[in-house]
Amino acid sequence: MIGYIQGKLLKKEEDRILLLANQVGYEVLLPAIVMDGLNQTAIGDEISFYIYYQQTERQPKPVLIGFHLESEKEFFQQFISVEDVGPLKAVKAITLPISEIAAAIESQDINTLRRLKGIGERTAQKIVATLCGKMKKFILPNAAQKPVSADKNFSEPVSEVLISQLGYKYSDAKQMIDDAMARNPAISTPEELFDEIFRKQ
Numbered sequence: 001m002i003g004y005i006q007g008k009l010l011k012k013e014e015d016r017i018l019l020l021a022n023q024v025g026y027e028v029l030l031p032a033i034v035m036d037g038l039n040q041t042a043i044g045d046e047i048s049f050y051i052y053y054q055q056t057e058r059q060p061k062p063v064l065i066g067f068h069l070e071s072e073k074e075f076f077q078q079f080i081s082v083e084d085v086g087p088l089k090a091v092k093a094i095t096l097p098i099s100e101i102a103a104a105i106e107s108q109d110i111n112t113l114r115r116l117k118g119i120g121e122r123t124a125q126k127i128v129a130t131l132c133g134k135m136k137k138f139i140l141p142n143a144a145q146k147p148v149s150a151d152k153n154f155s156e157p158v159s160e161v162l163i164s165q166l167g168y169k170y171s172d173a174k175q176m177i178d179d180a181m182a183r184n185p186a187i188s189t190p191e192e193l194f195d196e197i198f199r200k201q
Helices: 032-036 070-079 087-093 098-106 110-114 121-131 152-165 170-183 190-199
Strands: 004-012 016-021 024-029 046-054 063-067
Touching: 004 024, 046 070, 063 070, 063 087, 070 087, 070 098, 070 121, 098 110, 098 121, 110 121, 152 170, 152 190, 170 190
Parallel strands: 024 063
Antiparallel strands: 004 016, 004 046, 016 024, 046 063
């Protein structure tokens, strides 16, 4: 089973990419929030994904679904445990930040869940019934009050320094910031974020 892929970006479509790894081209489906992270990634750039691998008797053709972070993959696996929410439906549905979806589930906010593509009232209720109480680990600080990730204000100057002064690609800088925030959600200043990023370098 494939759990992680690193390679060169060959092609980008609306909801999937073609990734060249070890002379093999892999078609990888990406939720909208993951695809958005590739806005500044060019054809030929090196990228990597954690992979959810789906193959069943009813669907013998393997399906690869990619995520920037292992925590995103873990959330996805929880999300598809809900009745009537299979992997392909979930890929289309995850159009909001995972921390915001998780906060909506924990607060039983049906209206926010209905904003997800393809999720109606009944499915939103099933999501809450199945996952409420299991989503706290995916919620960033203040996510329940602020739909936009709490790290936005201070991550922007850090991203700018990583790209313009230190020469990192946009996608690499974003992943470094996301990884640091996942390791230490209590970060609240650019200095703390820098420290956490380079603590692992």
